Amino acid sequence: MRWLIELLQRMIIGTEIGxxxxxxxxxxxxxxxxxxxxxxxxxxxxxxxxxxxTFIFRIPRINYYFALLIHYAIVLIANWVAISPIYKAYGTNYQFNLQNVLFITVIYLIIWLVIRFMQINDVQRVNRRLKQRQKKNH
Structure with missing residues (x-):
């Protein structure tokens, strides 16, 4: 049941970012x-x-960079499937070409860097708290 809650949280965060x-x-x-x-x-x-x-990153047997590649492919597929109807709403046709792939890639990298920065900050904060507890216990 815990995995379902985590999956829903990840889906909500993905929706917010999207x-x-x-x-x-x-x-x-x-x-x-x-x-x-x-x-x-x-x-x-x-x-x-x-x-x-993003649940793919929780699978311990998959290398982080391979999981990143798989996630990126899922992002491309999701964009290809979901963006076309939106462009039609604006009265234009969506063409999945190199320019659009580069645009999606830049956005993906920006989001990845922000999330990675947040993860690093979380790890540093936890490490500081652990060091503080160790000092208090000695």
Missing amino acids: ITCYVWIGVSCYSSVKVTLPIAAEISLMGAMIGGA
């Missing part, structure tokens, strides 16, 4: 951002898929 990216990219690339219920549902579903896919 919607935030959609709004920021929409604001910077278009004069207005169209957020309709179908678009919000598509972005939420894509974010939940990507967030749920």
Whole structure:
């Protein structure tokens, strides 16, 4: 049951990141951002898929970098499946080309760096607390 709660948490975080990216990219690339219920549902579903896919990092037998590669492939697939209907809502066709893959890659790297930075800060904070406890116990 604990794994299900963790999976749902990851899906919610993925949805939050997805919607935030959609709004920021929409604001910077278009004069207005169209957020309709179908678009919000598509972005939420894509974010939940990507967030749920982070569960791959919990599998101890998989190398971190191989898991990162698998997760990146899932991100590309999720974008390809979910973004096309959103572009149609704007009246344009989505073409999954090198430019779009590079755009997705840059966003992926930025998000990965932010999350990695947060993980490093968490580890450093835990290590500081452990050192403080060790000093108190001696």
